[in-house]
Amino acid sequence: MSAKSVAIVGAGVSGLTCGVLFAERGYRTAIFAKQIGQQTTSGAAAAVWFPYDAEPAEKVIPLALRTFDVLADLTHVPESGVSMIELHQFSRDGEIQIPDWAIQLGARPLSSVATGLWPVRDRAQRDGYSFKSGFSLRVPLMDTTIYLDYLAARFRKARGEIHANVRFEKLEEVDSKFDLAINCAGIGARELVQDTDVEPHRGQVAIVPKIDGLSGAIVCDDAPLMYAIPRTNDCVFGGTNEVSDNLAADPAITRRIVAACSRVLNIDKPQVLAERVGLRPFRRSGVRLERDRLRDSRDVIHNYGHGGAGFTLSWGCACEVLETATL
Numbered sequence: 001m002s003a004k005s006v007a008i009v010g011a012g013v014s015g016l017t018c019g020v021l022f023a024e025r026g027y028r029t030a031i032f033a034k035q036i037g038q039q040t041t042s043g044a045a046a047a048v049w050f051p052y053d054a055e056p057a058e059k060v061i062p063l064a065l066r067t068f069d070v071l072a073d074l075t076h077v078p079e080s081g082v083s084m085i086e087l088h089q090f091s092r093d094g095e096i097q098i099p100d101w102a103i104q105l106g107a108r109p110l111s112s113v114a115t116g117l118w119p120v121r122d123r124a125q126r127d128g129y130s131f132k133s134g135f136s137l138r139v140p141l142m143d144t145t146i147y148l149d150y151l152a153a154r155f156r157k158a159r160g161e162i163h164a165n166v167r168f169e170k171l172e173e174v175d176s177k178f179d180l181a182i183n184c185a186g187i188g189a190r191e192l193v194q195d196t197d198v199e200p201h202r203g204q205v206a207i208v209p210k211i212d213g214l215s216g217a218i219v220c221d222d223a224p225l226m227y228a229i230p231r232t233n234d235c236v237f238g239g240t241n242e243v244s245d246n247l248a249a250d251p252a253i254t255r256r257i258v259a260a261c262s263r264v265l266n267i268d269k270p271q272v273l274a275e276r277v278g279l280r281p282f283r284r285s286g287v288r289l290e291r292d293r294l295r296d297s298r299d300v301i302h303n304y305g306h307g308g309a310g311f312t313l314s315w316g317c318a319c320e321v322l323e324t325a326t327l
């Protein structure tokens with residue numbers, strides 16, 4: 001396959017990252033999407049590098065590690081909105097297992113999670129919330145309020161075009177002047193290519209003002225899911241993960257999230273600046289990264305089903321898409 005003009009469906013992190021790679025390598029590249037940037041699921045993400053809620057591990061981990069390296073390089077580009085952050089991963093239930101890939105990246109067990117390792121040290125003794133165990137690891141953090149715009153600007157600079165408010169019923173509707181389509185439709189792939197394996201894993205977050213003294217990210221995946229992720233200008237409190245299509249924010253869930261995060265951080269409940277909901281595009285049979293044929297015999301490369309790890313897998317997947325296109 002040696003495509004010259006490429007149409008990408010989707011302007012979330014997957015579509016924009018593929019767009020940057022193809023356009024910077026000289027392909028005539030256009031992105032078509034119903035929604036762009038902040039309006040997409042990607043705009044609702046936290047978005048910290050961590051392989052979460054995506055399958056299968058043997059495919060996801062190498063893609064995540066490949067992405068890690070690119071994102072770590074982007075921390076040297078101030079306008080990208082990517083920085084390194086200390087991630088504290090906790091368990092409420094028992095001894096946490098540090099995954100092999102995390103050890104490889106320098107993860108360290110947290111020896112005393114009950115006292116000295118609180119993120120907001122000066123308030124640590126006021127109350128008593130304690131996790132059972134944890135580990136810490138330095139990972140890339142993408143501030144989505146900056147990073148998605150950075151990708152779009154980089155894509156346009158490489159002469160890429162973005163067409164918003166375009167909704168396709170099927171991929172064959174992509175203009176025939178494009179000889180390759182790349183499907184980065186996220187949860188939209190359910191209808192676009194009738195993939196019943198795609199499942200919406202609904203996530204709700206609350207955006208609160210910056211929290212004094214909180215420089216690292218605090219995450220606990222044991223139910224109920226809890227995380228506090230400090231960004232450049234604010235902080236993301238989460239979260240939820242349930243199978244649901246409901247895009248409306250639930251005020252009761254926001255109250256529960258804010259209460260849980262405040263208790264863990266030992267702070268007074270902050271004001272809520274915004275609530276965001278997104279549908280993680282989980283795919284039961286795993287991330288779909290493969291070449292296929294449209295009914296009109298043009299080529300398509302699918303790149304969707306990244307679940308709760310679309311940022312974490314973005315560059316690894318885009319590189320594979322590019323490699324598939326040049327085979």
Ligand SMILES: Cc1cc2nc3c(=O)[nH]c(=O)nc-3n(C[C@H](O)[C@H](O)[C@H](O)COP(=O)(O)OP(=O)(O)OC[C@H]3O[C@@H](n4cnc5c(N)ncnc54)[C@H](O)[C@@H]3O)c2cc1C
Pocket residue numbers: 009010011012013014015032033034035036037040041042043044045046047048049050166167168169184185186187188189192202203204205238239277278279280281303304305306307308309310311312313
């Ligand atoms: C609360 C929350 C927290 C998260 N935290 C993290 C995190 O910390 N780290 C991480 O790596 N990931 C995280 N994720 C997951 C991450 O957000 C997703 O995996 C990622 O956004 C998927 O990106 P995407 O570009 O594939 O899809 P999307 O961002 O959903 O973009 C899909 C694009 O396709 C377009 N589209 C769909 N159907 C059509 C159609 N028929 N015609 C035209 N256009 C169409 C849409 O308009 C959109 O532009 C989180 C998600 C949520 C909800």
